[in-house]
Amino acid sequence: MIKIALVDDQALIRDGIARLIELNDHYQILWRAEHGEQALQRLAEQPVDLLLSDIRMPVLDGIQLVEQMRQRGDTTPVLMLTTFDEHQLFLRALQAGVNGFLLKDVSWDKLDKAIATVAAGGFLAEPELLNRQRLPQSESPSASQAIQRDELSAKEQQILRYLAAGFSNKEIAAAIYLAEGTVKNHISNLLDKLQARDRTQAVLKALRWQLI
Template identity: 80%
Template sequence: MIRIGLVDDQALIRDGIARLIELNPDFSVLWQAEHGQQALTSIQQQPVDLLLSDIRMPVMDGIQLVSQMRQLGLLTPVLMLTTFDEHQLFMRALQAGVNGFLLKDISWEKLEHAIKTVAGGGFLAEPELLNRQHLPASDDESLPQLPADSLTAKEQQILRYLAAGFSNKEIAGAVYLAEGTVKNHISNLLTKLHARDRTQAVIKALRWQLI
């Protein structure tokens, strides 16, 4: 059972998403909140396996919520919902520690897949949001750009799967390697990209046009 916390300031939308989510017997909406501050209190009192949050909200928005969570050491995976006119917030959300980023007009099937992927430790973002023309210029990037040929062909292939939200096991099946070998490739990627985790690796790869 994947326990979910749902955050959206619009009650009708929030209720509709909750009803959809609970159509899947493997999902349960443990609590709902109308803004980030309320969610921050709820998640400390009732931990969940996934936080599904809107990005624009009063009192405390989605990005502020995730930043506060990470500062408190709360590592709950966060799946953020947004709209096309908010793509400028994509990088800020990822840098705050968001694990997935979806457009609100997605199908139920995509949302279901995203919940499973992100709750399982993966990273996922809609292809439209990964389009480089939407990414803001790098701010305060202290490291020089990494040449594309610094990565092996296999590392570049695995990096693309990381950006698409594949788990280690799924990548292993897709590239016909043992899961342990995939883990080694990912470890090498993090080292070469000077990234602390998979999400930061994807952010830097997007900035440096490696994917």
């Protein structure tokens, strides 16, 4: 049974998503919150397996919620609800450590897949949402620049997945039993192979090229 929390300031959206989730007997809505501050309080009282949160909310928004969770050492997977026009928020959420992104008009099939993927430790973002994330023109990868998955080592692919989930170098090192310096070297190699200036751009390129 996957225990889920819903965080959204709009009751209609909370109720609609809850009804979709309850179609699967393996999912349980443990609690709901209207904003990030309320969610932080509830998380301390009742941990969940997955947090499904809106980005834009009063008091404490979705990104601030995730930032505070990660600062507290809370690694609960977070699936974020977003819209097409939230490019900068998408990038901020990625940097904060969000584990997946869904559009608000999500179908049941997509929601089901996203919950299962993210709760299991994976990363998921709808292709149409990723396609809206624009790199600067001088850095936009052409088809000929895209690299293939087999050009990355198994360890590099593994580290990319941790980067996509918002893990720090120290956390990655602990998770895969490597020295932190070794992880930093792997990340430097990844940035070079992906021709990315930072971790966020590397993850975006990797997602766009289906490397993770």
